[in-house]
Amino acid sequence: MTTDLGFDCSCCGRRHDELPLAYGAPAPAHWHDGLAGQPGFVLGEEQCVLDGEHFFVRGLLVLPMPDGEDFEWGVWVSLSKDSFTRVTELWDDPARVDEPPYFGWLSTELPGYEPTTLNLKTNLHSQPVGVRPLVELEPTGHPLAVEQRTGIDxxxxxxIAELLLHPGR
Structure with a gap:
């Protein structure tokens, strides 16, 4: 178990008191503030609809760490209309945990990954009511998919923390 959770930043030279183990995207990559309030465009805390044709659900992509902790990315996954409708129908139903996973496309561009994380194939696994679905990436050679399978140190x-604390460095 790690007792010192801080780190010395190689960018600014300062000591940061903690190393964040979770980050989240507030909206899918295709959303922008100019869409707010337009008919057919809705951004909620957990779901998003673009132009009444593109449907997104917020999920959690977990990367295991060697010390037993998890690093988490809060991401958005695009679903088909039928899958989105089903997710929405079961949103408050405890039986949703019995659903098979929903195929989708990762719709969050995570920093620090090449090539882009946009449009990686996913399976979205429903969790108990009140818990975000888990995002499982297709087991490819993409660095994010590898980290999900083998872990992140x-x-x-x-x-990642330095990249997000000091964008454009």
Whole structure:
């Protein structure tokens, strides 16, 4: 178990008191503030609809760490209209945990990954009511998919933290 959760930043030289283990995107990559309030465009805390034709659900992409903790990305997944309708129908139903996973496309561009994380194939696994669905990536050679399968170490988590703390460095 790690007792010192802080880190010395290689960008600014300062000591940061903690190493964040979770980040989240407030909206799918295709959303922008100019869409707010337009007919057919809705951005909620957990769901999003673009032009009444593109449907998104917020999920959690978990990367295991060697010390037993998890690093988490809050991401958006695009679903078909039928899948989105089903997710919405079961949103408050405890039986939703018995649903098979829904196929979708990752709709969040995560920093620090090449090539882009947009449009990676996913399976969205329903969780108990009140818990965000888990996002499982297709097991490809993409660096994010590899980290989900094999884990992410503290040095990589620090690299991500530095990238997000100091964008454009």
């Amino acid at each position: 503290r040095a990589r988590v620090q690299e």
